[in-house]
Amino acid sequence: MTTTTVRIASLILGGFIAAATLSVPVFAAGDDSETMPVCKKGEVYDKKVKKCVKQSSANITDENRTDYAYSLAKSGRFDEALAMLDTVKDQNNAEVLNYRGYATRKLGRTDEGISYYLQSVKLDPQYAKVREYLGEAYVIKGQLDMAKDQLATIKTICGTDCEEYQDLNAAIIDPSKI
Template identity: 30%
Template sequence: MVTWTIRLVTLGIFAAALLDSPAFSAGGGGGGGGGGGSDPFAGAYSDQKPQPTYPKRSGPKATQKGKKPGNQSSIGDPAFAAGYRAAYDTIYERNDYAAAIEQLKSLGHDDHPNVANLIGYSYRKLGDYKQSQVWYERALTVDPNHVLTWQYYGLWQLEQGNREQALYHLSRIAALCGTGCEEYKSLAAALEKPTGTALVY
């Protein structure tokens, strides 16, 4: 039943996206802008540690005309990147989520979607679902196309028993990066599990 629902939601989203896309009307190719290489959480649902990619500074000078922005945001300050890397390792190497939250907040970029998402993830791992939700929503307010936040917030929804909301998050991911990206596969796999199954990610 869940598999059928996921497929139906995905098919509907792709049909709507295809009909509304400039590529469809103009006959050109389009880029989905999947999280691929800029995804600091790629594969986080699997048993392997995700490979970090660190944010780069964004802004008017970093924007290139004619290029479609990606689904992940970034900042390029070397000091920020080093601090972000340290916090990332604190989470994935030492599983010290409280220390990582302090490290991330000390960077002074709380409103950057990569930072806010990682803070939300850390709070979720600590079991503080209210704070986690605040940070996921903060990330999506700054960047509504932040695929990683849609994935992790979707997993949050599942942990809270909100399967319909998790399906909505899955549909957002499908619209942003398709059904082949890791974020989609991770959340889809979690949705396939019976309700009440402990999720490991």
Template identity: 35%
Template sequence: MTNRKIILFAAAVLTASMASQAAMAVGDDTSEPPKKTKTTTQCTDGKIWDAEQNRCVEPKKSSLNDDILFDAARELAYAGQYENAIRVLDAMKERQSARVFNYLGYANRKAGRTEVGMQYYKRALQADENYILARSYMGQALVEQGRMEEAKVQLVEIRDRGGENTWAYRALLQSLGGLRRY
């Protein structure tokens, strides 16, 4: 399949997926960016919201479980608080998972450390080669570096792994089209 055909196919899939609105579950890390919570609206200095204590807490000193810490790190990363996101990810017990490596990659890349980010994306894919969000973010980093052919390979990988109706696929497709980068 030629590159032109891949792009045309991808555009058709994007249109179809938007029409059908095949949405991922809210809170799933392959869905759209998270909604803001008190972690980003009230907490400062890298603290995160603890609903049980009804206050902002230090991530390393909290008794919050890894899922809550992960959601907070993801929210912080999307809010542009990359160093705080990394601190929260470092507070997790689950340090060797694809999702943690992926967001360490995202936060480092967005903080200007693209090569560090790329290493984390690779580690995410070593942990789970089907982790399509890591492929999407890696592809977006490749687009930022002008490595369009390599980014297209990641788009095809996402599609071939059943991810063509996902936010991860649409985000990379948009980046390849120059519409928006996440």
């Protein structure tokens, strides 16, 4: 292999590694297969134009901001996720409240997270993802009976084959999976 070939191969491989570290799963509205790049601080990924834009851009929808906040949270950028959620106009939204609960729980503020989850449940009792996260919060607090209640509710919403049921069930069996 020539030096040029090695450099090209390294660049190509480097591109794959960079691509893998710049995208995180987005779990919005039941579609767990979509990926969204995580932008630098102060920017948000705009799905419409398919690039990072300034966070203050007026054309970014609440849905886009909510999805991006969750993307930030899933990549461990919890404070930024909460800041992004603060920019959503409709704060009384089941997904916004769920993702706010997720980020605060991951920051170690479990009781605060639970309060957001419960508000989300009131708005949409059939939202399986919030039930999963609420159940995980109960597992963290050692309240397995309440976690199992959420698991039973998830079963009525989407059965035992859905990701939310399987993830919460795994967390109940082995809390280290949270």
